Amino acid sequence: MSAPGGLTHRLARLGEEGLYLGLHQTFRMLPTEACSDAGARLSGILGRRSHPVSEGRSRVLLARLRPDWAEPAALEAAVGRTWENAGRVYAEYSVLHRLIREGRVTEAEPGLLQALTAPGQGPAIFAFLHLGNWEVVAHRLAHLTQGRGMGVGAPPASAVRGAIFRRWHDSLPGITRPTSLGVWREVVEMLRKPDGAVLLNIDEPNAVSVSAPFFGRPVRADGNLGKAVRLAAAARARIVIAYAERLAGVRFVIHALPVVEVDPRATGVGPETEGEVLRIDAMIAPVIRRLADQWHMAAYFGTDVEAVAPQTAPLA
Numbered sequence: 001m002s003a004p005g006g007l008t009h010r011l012a013r014l015g016e017e018g019l020y021l022g023l024h025q026t027f028r029m030l031p032t033e034a035c036s037d038a039g040a041r042l043s044g045i046l047g048r049r050s051h052p053v054s055e056g057r058s059r060v061l062l063a064r065l066r067p068d069w070a071e072p073a074a075l076e077a078a079v080g081r082t083w084e085n086a087g088r089v090y091a092e093y094s095v096l097h098r099l100i101r102e103g104r105v106t107e108a109e110p111g112l113l114q115a116l117t118a119p120g121q122g123p124a125i126f127a128f129l130h131l132g133n134w135e136v137v138a139h140r141l142a143h144l145t146q147g148r149g150m151g152v153g154a155p156p157a158s159a160v161r162g163a164i165f166r167r168w169h170d171s172l173p174g175i176t177r178p179t180s181l182g183v184w185r186e187v188v189e190m191l192r193k194p195d196g197a198v199l200l201n202i203d204e205p206n207a208v209s210v211s212a213p214f215f216g217r218p219v220r221a222d223g224n225l226g227k228a229v230r231l232a233a234a235a236r237a238r239i240v241i242a243y244a245e246r247l248a249g250v251r252f253v254i255h256a257l258p259v260v261e262v263d264p265r266a267t268g269v270g271p272e273t274e275g276e277v278l279r280i281d282a283m284i285a286p287v288i289r290r291l292a293d294q295w296h297m298a299a300y301f302g303t304d305v306e307a308v309a310p311q312t313a314p315l316a
Contacts, residue, residue, distance in 0.1 A: 016158070017158060017159055017160045019046075020158060020160040020161055021160045023042070023091075024093070024094050024160070024164055027039070027091050027094035027095065028094045028095065030094075030095075032095050032098050032099065032102060032104070032250055033249065033250050035091050035092065035094055035095050036088045036091055036092055036095075036250045037088075038091055039087040039088045039089070039090055039091025039092065040084035040085075040087045040088050040091075041087070042087055042091075043083045043084050043086055043087025043088075044080075044083065044084075044087075046087070047083050047086055047087055047299075048079075048080075048083040051299065054299040054300070055079065055083070055299070057299070057301045057302070057305045058079060058082055058083075058298040058299045058301070059075065059079050060301075060305050060306070060308075061292075061298050061301055061305050061308060062075060062078050062079060062082065062292055062293065062298065063075055064215070064305075064308045064309070064310045064311060065215065065288070065289050065292045065308070065311050066078065066289065066292050066311070067310065067311065067312065068315075078292070078293045079293075081293040081294075082292075082293045082294070082295070082298050082299070083299070085132070085246060085293065085294050085296070086296055086299065088133070088246075088250075089133050089135075089296065090161075092133055092135075092250075093135070093161075093164050093165070093168060094164075096135055096136075096139065096168055097171070099133075099136060099250070099252070100136070100139055104249075104250055104251045104252060105136045105139075105140065105244075105251070105252045105253075105254065106251075106252070106253050106254070107140075107253065107254045107255075107256075108253050108254065108255045108256075109256065112256055113140060113141070113144055113242070113254065113256055114144055116238075116240050116256065116259070117141065117144040117145050117197065119195050120195070121195065121238070122194065122195065122236070122237065122238065123190075123191045123192075123193065123194070123195065123196040123197070123198075123235050123236070123237040123238070124196075124197050124198075124237055124238045124239070124240055125191070125197075125198045125200055125228050125231060125232050125237055125238070125239045125240070126141050126149075126197060126198065126199045126200070126240050126242060127200055127201070127202045127224075127225075127228055127239055127240065127241045127242070127280075128199065128200070128201050128202075128241070128242050128243060129201070129202070129203050129241070129243040129284060129287065129288065129295075130201060130203055130295060130296035130297050131243045131244060131245065131246075131287070131288070131291050131294050131295055131296070132243070132244035132245050132246035132252050132291070132294050133244055133246065133252060134201070134243070134244055134296075135168065136244050136252050136254065137242050137243065137244050137254055138151060138169070138172065138199060139172060140254060141197070141199055141242070142172035142173045142174050142199070143172070143173060145173070145174060145195075145197040146173060147173035147174050148174065148193070148195055148196065148197060149173070149174040149175075149190075149196075149197035149198065149199060150174055150175050150176070150177065150186065150187065150190045150196075150197070150198050150199070151169060151172075151174065151175070151176040151177070151198075151199040151200075152176075152177050152178075152179055152183055152187060152198065152199070152200050153176070153178070153179060153200075153201060154178060154179045154204065155178055174197075179204075184227065184231075187200075187231060188231065188234070188235070191231060191232075191234075191235035191237050192235065196235075196237075198231075200224055200227075200228055201224060202223070202224045202225040202228055202241075202280070202284070203225075203284070203288070203295075203297050204223065204224050204297075205297060205300040206223060208302040208303075208304070209300070209301050209302035209303075209304045209305075210297045210300050210301055210302075211223030211224060211225060212224075212225045212277075212281055212284070213281050213284050213285040213288055214281055214285075215285060215308045215309060215311070216307065216308055216309025217304055217307045217308060218307075219274060219277065219278060219281075221269060221273050221274055221277050225277055225280060225281065226273065226277050228280075229262055229266050229273055229276045229277055229280070230266060230267050230268070230273060232260075232262040232266075233262045233263060233264050233265065233266040233267045233272075233273075233276070234267050236264065237262075238259050238260065238261060239259070239260040239262060239280065240256060240257075240259055240260075241256065241257040241260070241280070241283060241284060242254060242255065242256045242257075243255055243287060243291075245291060245294065246294050255287075257283055257284075257287070258283075260276075260279070260280060260283075262276050263275070263276055286315070289311060289315060290315050
């Protein structure tokens with residue numbers, strides 16, 4: 001096997017980048033549903049088979065989150081749907097604006113997001129989850145906040161995917177910044193504005209696993225969820241949790257959970273912060289359980305997947 005910096009490895013990476021670019025250009029020429037379906041089919045080759053460790057961990061996770069999928073056939077189907085959703089998301093980057101134009105995105109409560117983003121509501125952190133295709137949530141919120149928002153996220157490691165990612169976000173109103181130590185100063189400045197809005201994912205992968213929800217794992221407040229709590233407390237900002245659910249026929253519905261008003265004392269590492277983190281965790285965990293086969297982060301768990309507590313409570 002070639003070392004990470006070896007010639008064979010570099011050539012393989014170049015080959016992958018060329019493949020990604022070729023697929024992206026091809027997908028752009030396909031009808032929307034054909035594009036998404038092609039991504040689903042390719043997920044088995046480019047995703048699932050190429051990442052056996054991630055596939056195994058996602059299988060363990062789904063079995064623990066959804067005991068109703070415990071039977072081998074049901075679990076196999078659920079794992080397949082998870083990887084197919086990932087493939088669809090990557091392919092749909094080629095047609096994202098078309099998803100909107102073709103009316104494929106609706107809201108569970110029409111008008112709610114518009115009301116939550118209306119001027120005069122004060123600063124807000126719009127926290128999203130990697131469900132369905134989360135980019136339709138970014139599009140909706142970016143346009144509703146009319147350019148007074150800021151998105152924060154980690155770009156893909158792939159140079160080609162990163163360029164596609166940036167091109168999409170640069171087409172949206174507002175600004176986008178990659179996750180870094182310095183970006184949080186910009187976030188603070190944005191939240192100091194009367195109607196400043198920040199879009200931030202709270203179920204992000206970290207160096208070893210996925211930050212949230214905890215699902216019985218040790219509580220941590222150093223991920224984006226903890227940062228969102230501390231930032232909201234310091235700025236007296238609301239937290240609005242939104243996510244997209246994938247429906248049949250390459251369609252999506254955006255949901256928003258009840259607004260979270262954070263304890264203003266939750267600005268540090270004390271019990272107030274942990275309490276607010278746990279409160280939000282309790283809100284998002286049932287959502288991800290229900291849509292576990294649409295959760296992109298299922299494949300990003302580390303060895304701590306073995307610490308995920310088997311869920312026994314009925315789905316909401």
